[in-house]
Amino acid sequence: MTILAYIVGGLAVLSGFGVIASSRTIYSALSLVANMICLAVLFLLLNAQFLAAVQVIIYAGAVMVLFVFIIALLSPGTGTDLETQVRSTPRFALGIVAVAYIGVQVASLATNNITYNRDTHELRGVSVSRAADPRDTHSFSFTVDDVNQHGNVQTVGGELFTTFLLPFEITSLLLFVAAVGAVYLTRRPETPR
Amino acid sequence: MLDIEVFPVLLTVSAVLFALGALGVLVRHNPLVVFMSIELMLNAVNLAFITFGRFLNSEDGQVFAFMVIVVAAAEVVVGLALITQVYRSGRELDVDELNEMRE
Numbered sequence: 001m002t003i004l005a006y007i008v009g010g011l012a013v014l015s016g017f018g019v020i021a022s023s024r025t026i027y028s029a030l031s032l033v034a035n036m037i038c039l040a041v042l043f044l045l046l047n048a049q050f051l052a053a054v055q056v057i058i059y060a061g062a063v064m065v066l067f068v069f070i071i072a073l074l075s076p077g078t079g080t081d082l083e084t085q086v087r088s089t090p091r092f093a094l095g096i097v098a099v100a101y102i103g104v105q106v107a108s109l110a111t112n113n114i115t116y117n118r119d120t121h122e123l124r125g126v127s128v129s130r131a132a133d134p135r136d137t138h139s140f141s142f143t144v145d146d147v148n149q150h151g152n153v154q155t156v157g158g159e160l161f162t163t164f165l166l167p168f169e170i171t172s173l174l175l176f177v178a179a180v181g182a183v184y185l186t187r188r189p190e191t192p193r
Numbered sequence: 194m195l196d197i198e199v200f201p202v203l204l205t206v207s208a209v210l211f212a213l214g215a216l217g218v219l220v221r222h223n224p225l226v227v228f229m230s231i232e233l234m235l236n237a238v239n240l241a242f243i244t245f246g247r248f249l250n251s252e253d254g255q256v257f258a259f260m261v262i263v264v265a266a267a268e269v270v271v272g273l274a275l276i277t278q279v280y281r282s283g284r285e286l287d288v289d290e291l292n293e294m295r296e
Contacts, residue, residue, distance in 0.1 A: 002196045002198075002199055005199045005202070006199070009202060009203060009206040012206055012210065013206055013209050013210065013213075015211070016210045016213045016233055017213055019213070019214075019217060019226070019229050019230065020213055020214075020216055020217030020220070020226070020230055020231055020233075024271075025225050025226060026228050027230065028225075028226050029225075032229050032233065033212070033230060035233065035236065036236060039239070039240055042203065042206075042240060042243075043240075043243055046203075046243050046244060046247045047247060047256070048243045048246075048247070048255050050255065050259075051239070051243060051255050051258055051259065051261055051262075054252075054259065054262060055239075055262070057230075058262055058266060059236070059262065060263075062266070063232070063265070063266060063269050066269060066270070066273060067225065067228075067229065067269070067273070068266055068278065070225065070273050070277065073277070074225075074276070074277070074286065085233050092220065094219040094220070095216055095219050095220040098212055098216040098219055098220075099212075099213050099216060100254070101212050101215070102208075102209055102212035102213070102216075104197070104208070104275060105205075105208040105212060106205055106208065106209065109229050124213065131215055142230055143213060155252060156252055156255050156256065156259075157294070158277065159252045159253070159255075160256055160259070163256075164260075167260060171260060171263040174263065174264065174267050175263065175266070175267055177267075178266075178267035178268075178271050179268045179270065180275040181270075181271050181274070182270045182271055182273075185274035185275060185277075186274045186277055186278065
């Protein structure tokens with residue numbers, strides 16, 4: 001399982017690089033699909049089965065199909081995107097800053113030496129009251145029996161509809177506004193301007 | 194299931210993906226690729242949320258990741274609608290050229 005996490009993590013980084021480095025837009029979209037599927041596998045390994053399913057259905061399914069349709073509809077300039085980028089120096093400098101940011105992030109994570117004591121449940125000096133036991137397949141704030149009985153989907157759903165009920169309802173409003181906004185934005189003008 | 198040593202690695206993957214997304218937003222000219230880079234950043238944040246949620250033994254990370262997915266879906270819908278409108282108005286799809294909303 002650990003080896004699988006390393007492999008899939010590496011694939012996720014590779015496909016993420018493919019998103020920004022592909023010369024054609026459709027290749028970027030396909031790299032993004034690969035990246036999302038890799039992340040779904042990581043979610044499964046992290047015991048987030050519901051999120052893994054949502055990731056595949058909503059992201060790799062719905063959102064990316066939308067992207068591919070728009071790419072097919074607009075078919076924006078093929079291959080000229082990467083050539084023109086070098087000319088604009090401010091963006092190139094910002095790109096170098098972003099790459100430096102990657103370096104700093106990785107270096108700090110590599111040298112941080114995050115320690116976790118299994119006996120005292122200490123994570124880098126911060127006491128974690130109920131840290132997960134990595135050998136336990138179903139270690140959440142719910143008891144193991146609970147999760148075994150109801151499954152991960154039901155525990156997440158219970159949390160979603162009790163503690164986070166108001167934010168959940170607000171997301172429905174957000175989706176409604178987004179749908180109305182998309183219909184309004186893409187409509188054809190009734191009178192030719 | 195997962196060894197505890199994997200968690201920093203997953204957080205590193207998340208950080209690298211976020212930085213790659215930020216790089217894509219900064220250097221690419223095609224608004225579609227810029228949107229995909231934003232999706233990449235949101236995905237990276239989701240991975241961090243779920244990793245921390247698993248480590249801290251809490252469902253909250255998963256709930257927040259779910260909210261992020263919903264917001265990302267809404268953002269993509271509106272963003273792609275805007276891109277189609279810009280394309281329909283006959284302008285070139287280049288984020289450097291698109292500096293005003295009106296036609």
